[in-house]
Amino acid sequence: MEVTALGRLTLYPAGGKYQLVVRQIEAVGEGLWRLAFERLRGLLASEGALDPDRKRRLPAVPATVGVVTSRTGAALRDVVSVVHRRAPWTRILLSDCRVQGKDAAPEIVAALDRIVRHGGSDVIVLTRGGGSVEDLWAFNEESVARAVLACPIPVVSAVGHEIDVTIADLVADFRAATPSAAGEAVVPDARELRRELEATVERLTGSLRGVVERGRRTGRDRAGQITRAMRESLSERDRAVSGASTRLDILSPLATLERGYAVPLADDGTVLRRASMFKPGSPYDLRIADAIVRSVTDEVRGLPERRE
């Protein structure tokens, strides 16, 4: 490494000796920083703190994301905008701290500790925007590394730009290259979840169809008819998952059956809703929660106070 020394140089001619009395010494470039970084990294590595096995999995869909950063920093804005673009339901809890200067390390440790003691966060993002080696230094302090290692909640770090790697990045459960990348790492994209749900709707419908087909082959034909009628009314609707909620409402009568209601069905699967649909002496199926009761209409009486 290279240093700049400022002082007083004396030559002793008798012995041919030089003496340098240094008043000030400074590292040139990043020499000293690099040295301190490597020393701490070596120490942590020797303790096994950097083992990939130590890394915890991040929750797939966190309800609350704790963010340890400066209230006024661009990093917070980036994390918030990416998280809410992808997963707009996510709650974000900011734990404010300075992210540079001599007080930054203890403030970062305290801010992490607040999130942990508050207990409401599922994952933590420790972040700040880009800066010089000196600006980012707090994230290379041993106290910050220890706090991240001891944190019971998974920590994602995103310090500086892509090329900056800090000790905090090394000990975190996941290192994101930038604050925006941290936002992407902590929450799923709603569009992907929607596609997943859509696929599940298709799969469930398809598998029910399979059950019906099998039932048919084994002679449970009438039951098959009823299910088919239900399934057909299902698939008429649009295929989007937002539409799925409405589409699935059609099935809620099934829950109603559990409460003791029954649905009379004609042999072709039509629901018999009106008195006019029942002919005395004609058979129909009464669908109850756990069976189909083959029935015959005896007599049809109108209700005295029937209101539409």
Next chain:
Amino acid sequence: MTDDVRSFEATMAELESIAGSLEGEDLELDEALALFERGVRRLREAARLLDAANGRVEELIEEAEGYWELHPVRAEEEVDGEAPTGE
């Protein structure tokens, strides 16, 4: 909402297992319908989460040890337009 989110993964896992049972097991029709119906309920819960857009940004402030205050962070307060200054 928090509970909805927490249950999202569990819901997806349950749907997976329901679909698996419907596909693999030789079920009575009523059993199949009951399973399907449960799946439908779960799907509806999960879809409700995806339609929600109410995530807030709050600052966690400790008033006294263990006493928390949550201050809403408004968009214009989130950033001063500069890189973090710290000092």
